[in-house]
Amino acid sequence: MPHDLSPAAYSKHPSRLVLEQISDKWSVLIIGALCGGPLRFNALKREVDGVTQKALTQALRRLERLGLVERRVIPISPVAVEYSFTELGESLKVPFQALFAWSIAHAPEIEAAISRFEMSQQEALEIAIETQV
The missing domain is CATH 1.10.10.10 (Winged helix-like DNA-binding domain superfamily/Winged helix DNA-binding domain)
Known part of the structure; x- marks a missing residue:
């Protein structure tokens, strides 16, 4: 279970x-x-x-x-x-190495997600500023 x-x-x-x-x-x-x-x-x-x-x-x-x-x-x-x-501590090696491998394999996707998020935040800020003017 x-x-x-x-x-x-x-x-x-x-x-x-x-x-x-x-x-x-x-x-x-x-x-x-x-x-x-x-x-x-x-x-x-x-x-x-x-x-x-x-x-x-x-x-x-x-x-x-x-x-x-x-x-x-x-x-x-x-x-x-x-x-x-x-x-x-030795028993941590396998899960940590798996986590590190995952982070390396998916780094480009994470970086792209961060960029998309930051762009959407910037766009939302610009819209908020425009509506106040």
């Missing part, structure tokens, strides 16, 4: 917390980067274009707290830190 995916069905369900925590901008990109394997902090920062050190640290801590990512200190000089998926 399929699950009810309506917002009302899971408004108080624990899955809502999980989805809120993993679907923010930086978490999605970090998860995508870690799909390629473990990465050190600075490598992750380079992979996730535009993320600040503070935002990356906060997102990684959130993912650690959820049990999706583990932090491993590498005892070298200077000390390095590597992030990788836990077993639970």
Whole structure:
């Protein structure tokens, strides 16, 4: 039997917390980067274009707290830190890779929809201005 995916069905369900925590901008990109394997902090920062050190640290801590990512200190000089998926985090690879593949496959359609929407909004604004004059 399929699950009810309506917002009302899971408004108080624990899955809502999980989805809120993993679907923010930086978490999605970090998860995508870690799909390629473990990465050190600075490598992750380079992979996730535009993320600040503070935002990356906060997102990684959130993912650690959820049990999706583990932090491993590498005892070298200077000390390095590597992030990788836990077993639970590994289970995210397939759905996230499917989502990324979908977004790549449908990017032209999404861009066209955005253009159509923006043009219709501009036309509506122009009509509203004309009727006021």
